[in-house]
Amino acid sequence: MQYQTLLKTELHDVKDLMLRAINQIPSEISQAISQLVNRGGKQLRPSLVLLSCNVCNAPADKALYAAAAVEMLHTATLIHDDLIDNASTRRGTNTLNAVYSTAATVLSGDITFAIAARFAALSDNVMLVKKFAQTLEKICQGELNQMLNGHNSIPTVSEYFRRIEAKTASLFSLCTESGAILAGCSSKESDNAREFGYNLGLAFQIADDVLDFMGTENRLGKPVGGDLKEGLITLPVLHYYQEHLNDPRINAILEKQGQPEDIRTLVADLRNSDAADWSMQQANLLVEKALNLLKTNPATPYRHAMEEIARFAVQRSF
Amino acid sequence: MQYQTLLKTELHDVKDLMLRAINQIPSEISQAISQLVNRGGKQLRPSLVLLSCNVCNAPADKALYAAAAVEMLHTATLIHDDLIDNASTRRGTNTLNAVYSTAATVLSGDITFAIAARFAALSDNVMLVKKFAQTLEKICQGELNQMLNGHNSIPTVSEYFRRIEAKTASLFSLCTESGAILAGCSSKESDNAREFGYNLGLAFQIADDVLDFMGTENRLGKPVGGDLKEGLITLPVLHYYQEHLNDPRINAILEKQGQPEDIRTLVADLRNSDAADWSMQQANLLVEKALNLLKTNPATPYRHAMEEIARFAVQRSF
Numbered sequence: 226m227q228y229q230t231l232l233k234t235e236l237h238d239v240k241d242l243m244l245r246a247i248n249q250i251p252s253e254i255s256q257a258i259s260q261l262v263n264r265g266g267k268q269l270r271p272s273l274v275l276l277s278c279n280v281c282n283a284p285a286d287k288a289l290y291a292a293a294a295v296e297m298l299h300t301a302t303l304i305h306d307d308l309i310d311n312a313s314t315r316r317g318t319n320t321l322n323a324v325y326s327t328a329a330t331v332l333s334g335d336i337t338f339a340i341a342a343r344f345a346a347l348s349d350n351v352m353l354v355k356k357f358a359q360t361l362e363k364i365c366q367g368e369l370n371q372m373l374n375g376h377n378s379i380p381t382v383s384e385y386f387r388r389i390e391a392k393t394a395s396l397f398s399l400c401t402e403s404g405a406i407l408a409g410c411s412s413k414e415s416d417n418a419r420e421f422g423y424n425l426g427l428a429f430q431i432a433d434d435v436l437d438f439m440g441t442e443n444r445l446g447k448p449v450g451g452d453l454k455e456g457l458i459t460l461p462v463l464h465y466y467q468e469h470l471n472d473p474r475i476n477a478i479l480e481k482q483g484q485p486e487d488i489r490t491l492v493a494d495l496r497n498s499d500a501a502d503w504s505m506q507q508a509n510l511l512v513e514k515a516l517n518l519l520k521t522n523p524a525t526p527y528r529h530a531m532e533e534i535a536r537f538a539v540q541r542s543f
Numbered sequence: 544m545q546y547q548t549l550l551k552t553e554l555h556d557v558k559d560l561m562l563r564a565i566n567q568i569p570s571e572i573s574q575a576i577s578q579l580v581n582r583g584g585k586q587l588r589p590s591l592v593l594l595s596c597n598v599c600n601a602p603a604d605k606a607l608y609a610a611a612a613v614e615m616l617h618t619a620t621l622i623h624d625d626l627i628d629n630a631s632t633r634r635g636t637n638t639l640n641a642v643y644s645t646a647a648t649v650l651s652g653d654i655t656f657a658i659a660a661r662f663a664a665l666s667d668n669v670m671l672v673k674k675f676a677q678t679l680e681k682i683c684q685g686e687l688n689q690m691l692n693g694h695n696s697i698p699t700v701s702e703y704f705r706r707i708e709a710k711t712a713s714l715f716s717l718c719t720e721s722g723a724i725l726a727g728c729s730s731k732e733s734d735n736a737r738e739f740g741y742n743l744g745l746a747f748q749i750a751d752d753v754l755d756f757m758g759t760e761n762r763l764g765k766p767v768g769g770d771l772k773e774g775l776i777t778l779p780v781l782h783y784y785q786e787h788l789n790d791p792r793i794n795a796i797l798e799k800q801g802q803p804e805d806i807r808t809l810v811a812d813l814r815n816s817d818a819a820d821w822s823m824q825q826a827n828l829l830v831e832k833a834l835n836l837l838k839t840n841p842a843t844p845y846r847h848a849m850e851e852i853a854r855f856a857v858q859r860s861f
Contacts, residue, residue: 305653309646328627329690331649336683338653342676351664354672358660364652367747369569372647420652511636 277404367391371410685709715744
């Protein structure tokens with residue numbers, strides 16, 4: 226991918242910052258978190274931070290800290306999410322909770338949050354720290370809402386979008402807005418940058434939800450049908466359900482009672498339906514909206530790399 | 544207590560800030576966290592922040608945010624600690640993990656961290672946010688160290704002090720230094736203020752460790768002998784052990800194999816030994832050191848309230 230070439234040095238520096246901080250953690254846990262960071266192949270979130278900083282001419286050292294903060298925050302949420310979902314595989318390797326106790330996994334996530342907060346503070350920008358904290362709050366709110374209310378009934382499309390906004394679009398918005406914040410751009414520029422990340426984040430999550438049944442375990446680094454197993458009704462499943470009302474498998478899944486056979490056959494039926502195509506149409510519309518928001522920026526390699534990421538978000542197989 | 548009268552309005556405002564933020568959390572969890580905050584009777588940490596801000600003439604609105612940040616951070620660590628220790632009672636009521644799932648408890652702690660980070664950012668002081676993040680990192684480091692290495696052998700006295708520094712003194716230092724940070728005091732003044740909190744924090748934790756077997760469940764709001772049950776060898780137990788080498792009950796406790804009867808008899812024997820007196824001598828020396836550090840400050844009601852807290856730390860029964 227072009228953005229990885231363009232940002233090669235900076236992405237290397239960001240990873241170096243993260244790994245050095247993780248190295249301070251007591252040894253066993255340190256290795257496990259390093260592995261998780263090292264296997265985060267796409268590095269989309271730190272790349273979006275770095276691109277947005279380059280577009281706005283934000284100070285280079287602050288950009289590195291902001292990128293590291295966002296990636297550490299994302300890593301921390303993955304550690305706690307996997308514990309909460311009892312997931313055993315992430316990025317093609319064991320989750321922390323699969324290897325360590327609940328106690329050690331909780332603390333590993335907490336210390337990763339702490340490192341993220343330190344990096345955010347090292348950006349020396351109070352506004353960025355505020356947005357950073359608000360984003361973490363929003364992510365947790367979304368997860369708690371889903372946990373407390375999400376498993377009783379099929380969500381509406383609007384509930385689905387509220388959920389993925391909290392889960393993914395909020396952090397993507399922070400990534401793409403961070404350059405404008407660090408460079409002190411106008412509020413119009415900040416709004417545009419944030420909106421770009423927001424639409425991109427929604428599209429990215431829809432594509433992720435489609436990959437849950439269209440992808441392969443090998444490419445995804447986690448089992449196929451994981452969302453269904455977790456009782457998560459995503460946009461493609463919602464669409465499928467509207468055309469197959471009262472499918473007993475979906476009701477079973479909603480109550481986390483889905484049997485492996487139910488999930489296997491539902492994955493097959495979803496693959497044979499128009500659920501993926503219909504959902505990807507929605508994702509593509511969001512990407513178009515995102516790309517339009519970039520048009521006011523000068524046509525630099527950084528803008529082109531952002532466009533590349535936006536297209537990749539909906540064309541990827543992992 | 545005099546400090547509570549002196550800070551009545553400010554402590555009320557701090558609690559109001561916290562409860563309004565907690566109110567945004569999905570309802571069930573919101574109530575549980577509010578209860579935890581409402582039952583935090585002593586409010587020592589936010590009081591130390593407010594006193595240090597008053598001593599240094601830090602801006603009043605920033606002081607409220609810093610105090611709320613510290614108390615929310617403390618609350619978040621209590622939520623995760625109780626989950627980790629599988630504790631069922633805190634502040635005289637059920638812990639979150641006793642009522643809710645592991646997943647909901649992890650997220651409750653996370654969202655409380657997020658609110659704490661937002662309050663820290665609202666202090667509009669990047670240095671404070673950095674120290675805040677470093678403190679969280681230190682607390683987590685300490686807990687991970689204890690978890691990974693703490694249960695194999697009797698700790699040395701120096702290991703004990705390293706542990707309580709991370710667990711308690713680091714946050715107390717942040718509290719007492721925050722006024723100097725927010726007011727932009729000289730580094731000499733900052734150092735003094737931090738050292739005061741550091742010594743006070745160590746003394747406070749030693750007294751806490753003594754209360755674990757000298758206190759009553761009714762006054763403590765949690766069961767007597769909780770540390771022993773958890774396999775935690777504290778200063779008084781270390782002292783007792785040096786005089787009763789190879790007491791099989793202590794070895795059993797170290798491996799978390801202590802039976803209720805072992806814990807009951809050991810509590811009785813500790814109460815009859817000089818373990819409490821000897822440990823409180825150490826705590827008193829630390830308080831003296833802390834009080835000496837205050838002598839350069841003008842003799843205002845705020846300094847007197849700090850002195851009162853320092854004395855209370857080692858004279859309390861709860």
